[in-house]
Amino acid sequence: MKYTIFTFVLYCLACTPAKQGKNSISMTQEFDKQGHRGCRGLMPENTIPAMRTALDLGVTTLEMDVVITKDKKVVLSHEQWFGEEITTKPDGTHMGQREERKFNIYWMTYNDVKTFDVGLKPHPRFPSQKKMKVVKPLLTDVIDDVQAYMTTSKRPFPYYNIETKSNPEFDGVFQPKPDEFVELLMDVIKQKGIQNYVIIQSFDFRTLQYLHQKYPEIKTAMLIEEDDTRTLEEQVKALGFTPTIYSPAFQLVNSKLLRKCHREGMKVIPWTVNTREQIEELKKLGVDGVITDYPDLF
Numbered sequence: 001m002k003y004t005i006f007t008f009v010l011y012c013l014a015c016t017p018a019k020q021g022k023n024s025i026s027m028t029q030e031f032d033k034q035g036h037r038g039c040r041g042l043m044p045e046n047t048i049p050a051m052r053t054a055l056d057l058g059v060t061t062l063e064m065d066v067v068i069t070k071d072k073k074v075v076l077s078h079e080q081w082f083g084e085e086i087t088t089k090p091d092g093t094h095m096g097q098r099e100e101r102k103f104n105i106y107w108m109t110y111n112d113v114k115t116f117d118v119g120l121k122p123h124p125r126f127p128s129q130k131k132m133k134v135v136k137p138l139l140t141d142v143i144d145d146v147q148a149y150m151t152t153s154k155r156p157f158p159y160y161n162i163e164t165k166s167n168p169e170f171d172g173v174f175q176p177k178p179d180e181f182v183e184l185l186m187d188v189i190k191q192k193g194i195q196n197y198v199i200i201q202s203f204d205f206r207t208l209q210y211l212h213q214k215y216p217e218i219k220t221a222m223l224i225e226e227d228d229t230r231t232l233e234e235q236v237k238a239l240g241f242t243p244t245i246y247s248p249a250f251q252l253v254n255s256k257l258l259r260k261c262h263r264e265g266m267k268v269i270p271w272t273v274n275t276r277e278q279i280e281e282l283k284k285l286g287v288d289g290v291i292t293d294y295p296d297l298f
Contacts, residue, residue: 032289033298034161035059036272037078041126041293044086044119046076047134048145055149057295061159061199062146063271066139066185068176073110074139074188080105080165080174085124088117095121106174110138126293139185143192159197161221161291166204178206186215201247205239212241221245221269226252232260245269250282250290258286 038050039057051062065078082103087095095103105113119134143160150157164181171177176184182200189198201221202208208220222239226249236242246261250270261268267288273279276297279290292298 030060031283032061032159032267032269033059033295034061034063034269034289034291035295036063036291036293037065038062039293039295041128041274042296043130044132044134046078046136047119048137048142049119049130049132049134051142051146052149054295055146055155055158058298059158059295061161061289063161063163063291064139064142065163065165067105067165067174068181068184069105069110069113070107071109072184074185075105075110075113075136076139076142077105077136078165080170082116082118086118086121088120090115104174105136106176139188140192143188143194147192157197159199160194161199161201163223164200164202164204164207166202166207168204168206178204178210182207182210182214186211186218189218199245201245208243209240219244221247223271224248224252228252232257236264242266245288247271247291250278253282253285253287255285262286 035054035057037045038047039054040050043050043053046064054062064076066074067077067080069075081101082095082105084095084097084100087100089095114135116135117133118136119132122131123129147157162185164185166175166178166181175181185200189195195218199219199221200208200211201223203223203225205222208222211218211220220243222235222243222245224235224247228235230238242264243266245268246266247269250273253268253270258268269289269291270282270287271291273282273290273292274294279292279297282290
């Protein structure tokens with residue numbers, strides 16, 4: 001099909017997010033549909049097939065987790081080790097619960113990581129998840145695949161909501177210190193030129209604080225556990241700045257919390273919302289998006 005210059009320009013504009021302020025995710029203010037670990041309920045989590053499937057289901061943001069390898073590579077993984085729920089070892093046996101932390105990704109090169117399968121073992125909590133042979137991918141490979149996939153299909157690029165899997169108790173054992181973690185992640189983001197597409201989220205406020213100091217233009221999301229008894233004001237004070245997004249367990253969301261967050265300029269995007277009824281209820285309350293294991297619910 002022949003395209004006029006005008007048509008081509010329109011396509012480029014559609015596929016390139018406009019330059020945005022720090023506290024803005026979308027110029028259109030549309031409801032942000034985030035696929036948790038891609039689409040964990042349907043495909044092996046934090047893998048390229050999960051990201052592609054989520055995109056085909058219409059997500060606007062791909063949610064994912066990253067860890068660091070021995071050779072300083074940024075890899076998609078929810079745990080800093082090979083979790084027993086999803087892992088088949090190189091010898092073909094399944095990972096056992098009591099041995100998973102022995103397989104510490106921070107002690108492995110990425111060539112080692114690639115020898116483990118994370119898509120064939122039946123998931124005990126997600127029986128509808130499609131099974132396939134697949135490995136934990138590099139963040140660089142995920143970005144390259146997503147950008148190529150969306151360009152070929154002539155669809156706008158998604159955002160990336162990337163969680164730093166970091167715990168103060170694990171420094172130097174399961175992960176680098178926060179400054180090195182963030183710098184390694186930002187090296188990939190800058191290399192791929194996706195600064196305007198990225199949100200960095202974490203339960204470990206240290207990584208967000210370092211990011212805010214060194215890269216204040218990057219959007220941030222403060223993750224909050226269901227059992228966190230602090231007030232919103234106490235949580236923001238502990239963080240030390242107002243993040244772009246307040247991202248609590250969905251059970252914590254109510255109209256009062258939403259009003260407070262919006263008054264402070266924070267969007268509210270709760271996790272992990274896995275029924276259509278819950279999604280609709282939260283939309284009626286006024287949340288700015290949700291994170292779900294089942295993007296087909298959208």
